[in-house]
Amino acid sequence: MTIESGAPAGRERLKLRAGTIAWFLAIVVLLLGLPVLLDIGWFAPVVLIVLALLLALPIFWLVRRIFTGQRRQSAAKVYAKTALGVAAVVTLIVATPLYVLAAIPAVRPMTLPQATLSNGEKTVVFQGMVHIGSEGFYKSVVYDLEKALTEDYVIFYEGVRGDPAGDQWFSDTLAGGGDLSTNYTQMGDICGLDFQLTYFSLLDADIAARPERHVNADVSTADMMREYERLSAADPDFAARIEADKAPAPADGDTVGGDLAEAFAFVQSATPGQQSLIGVACRGYMTWLLGQKSEPSDLDPIILDFRNRELAKKIEEGPDKIFITYGANHLPGLLETLRASDPNWEIGSIKWMRGIDTPEELDGEI
Known part of the structure; x- marks a missing residue:
């Protein structure tokens, strides 16, 4: 008698505990998702409530039909619980991707190398770069550049030089029909990041005073066009592949830059909360x-x-001491090219820097 009555009682306690945990989790989800909904706009919580009430109707009907225990409770209570559960699920679906995207820069950061290369005679510091990144990264790079200048290094910069003979080809073939600097600046504004050239302007005074210490070591648009023509002449399949990879010609002057301009205009018109969410996602x-x-x-x-x-x-x-700022993807190929003519080139040391991070905002009182 005791055993038989104890089993149902045990099951009831288990169901009660499971239900308590489920509702606790639902409330936690709603609380965590509320900041996201409020950043989307005042209308988001209203839409959530209306959607939850509508979606809860068929679920409420099924629950009342299937579970006898639910029929013993008042219809209003069951419907309210169902709507709350639906609201929690919808909130979870909306907020989870943003929380995951917010965690990625911290959990799996994008790191860039600063490698010191040497062949026994020359020393080359290669600083891997990204076109748009965090303010802290660029400030750290500028600090290292200023320090290198005091140690008699010559700075080699990346930056494809303009040339009227190749500018249009470069824009059409590599830049998506727009200006790369403008595109990067707009993309940085959308993502809450900065364009690298913004911080290199901090070196303008030194560049004016000692131009021989600051060298654009890149090629020109015409150089790249001529290399393209050379490769195409040597391998017709190369030119065919490039043409096949090109997107169809845009209509009405639409370009990648135009798309970014539209996105930038949208972000500029968004509320601060919406801009914050867009930055997190980006x-x-x-x-x-x-x-x-x-x-x-x-x-x-x-x-x-x-x-x-x-x-x-x-x-x-070049000189015996060089500090290079170039895209990080160039490092493996550059080292291989240097070793092809001098096997003594080796990486002596390397450190890693976080290229993209969440902007830091601090408050204080005076």
């Missing part, structure tokens, strides 16, 4: 994307290999 996605191992591109022979060869020539012909 930084998380960029960190994830840049952290992926990129597949070889048909344009790599021009974008990477050709420029690496030209940079290696400038290093071989």
